[in-house]
Amino acid sequence: MTPNVSIRRWEPYLWPLCATAAILSLWSAGVWWSGTRVFPSPVAVERALAELLRKGLLWRYIGDSLFRVGAGYALAITCGIPVGLLLGWNPAAAAAVNPVIQMLRPISPLAWIPLAIVWFGATDLAAIFLIFLASVFPILVSTMNGVRNVPPMFLQAGQNFGLSTAALLRRVVFPSALPQMLVGLRIALGVAWLVLVAAEMIAVTSGLGYLIIDSRNAGQRYDLVIAGMLIIGLIGLGLDFSIRHLETWKSVRWGFRHET
Template sequence: MNLFSLIYKRIERGIVPVLLLIGWEIFSRSGVLPAALLPAPSQVLVAWADWIFGTDGNTQTYSGRWFFDVLHSFWRVLAGFTLAGLLGVALGMGIGWSRTIEKLIEPILQMLRPIPPVSWIPLAIIWFGIADRPAIFLVFLGAFFPVLLSTIHGVRNCDRNLLRAGAMTGGKPRMLLRHIVFPAALPSIFSGLRIAVGSAWMLTVTAEMVAVKSGVGYVLWDSYYFLRYDIVISAMASIGLLGFLSDLAIKRFAGHVLRWQRGSVLNAN
């Protein structure tokens, strides 16, 4: 591999984003739209830097508070996502393994699944008030079904020959679930978790725009009212960055857990 190819492989993923930013900067400064309606990336970067580090106070009450806002949002994502992961995997294992559990539980879950999580916002506010709990509830709803369905899929696609072999060696159902079915379902479970964490961030921001008075989503909505679109875009970029890092963390953890499975979707670039 020559030097040019090595350099290209290092920078190829950044080519399109850089070109988009350059085009955005040129368009914003062309005067086609007022600068206040479409801030240039350089202006957004200045606002974002002040929001994070409190550099010059141009974001006023938000100055230097980015880490606090992120911490509030991250806590809501973590709480709702963890609850959804635990319950989704447990129910998914049960539904995928037992026809009785499937007949008892799956119909009601399939009725609830098409209901958009955002439609629960009025009830969440009535039930939990204006605080963390409605946001955590909405995150749970958004993250639960991807984990549930992926787990069911993973259990039902477990190699039957492995189950027969386990049963022939005297394995009880609990042992088969623990040592054969669950490991076989892990690739599907991690795929569901990666989908779920994206939904978790989306629902957290939605809840913070309506039912919570803190977090990145609240800053986004509040700055919109004051026509600070540079802060709005900074908040959007923050959400994208946090979602990317969350997905990357799950992907890396899955790669560590699934070392025995090479070439899977989870390990794909």
């Protein structure tokens, strides 16, 4: 991008290493210099991670969190995509329903926490419901817009070849809207991950969000807090990476601007 820059082969490895080393040493120095007894150094965080692994808590909490996200997200996909297709395809239905969606969408999913607890108790179901709420709107809206943005030329071509409405939806509308749907799926996964942490802080007693809030409340174990954050970050990164990987599929590549 920047004019007149040629990057040498070793540079993509050297600079990140330097920066990461610098950040870690600043962190250690800050802890040492301030003499804090509460905030952990990088080494303490590493020891906390090892402790979690030894106790077997780590894998259980990760499993619980992934299960909740997976269930809520899958539910959001099974509702959001068909409804989005329907609303995108049928402008009259969209005109009726869209204002309601626009009103519900900006309500933070976290504002539903009290209602989720009334309806489902402090259980997995409450967390799954919250994640469903958080991810269904991005999926639904992006599917709807994807269908609306199908170029009329593609629809005409499909009709011209004698496709029935069902075949037109399956063979033209769906693949044409897929890139935009994938963007919605990615955004939804990010939001789901964000909401999961909040839900686990309030509504349940396991998972990575619970690990964080519990480590603080029970004895100010900030080393465990930061270990938990790190794991949340890494898993979130992994999820984002795998969904971005979908975008490189050849049959959807055309819809994304990819740098070479």
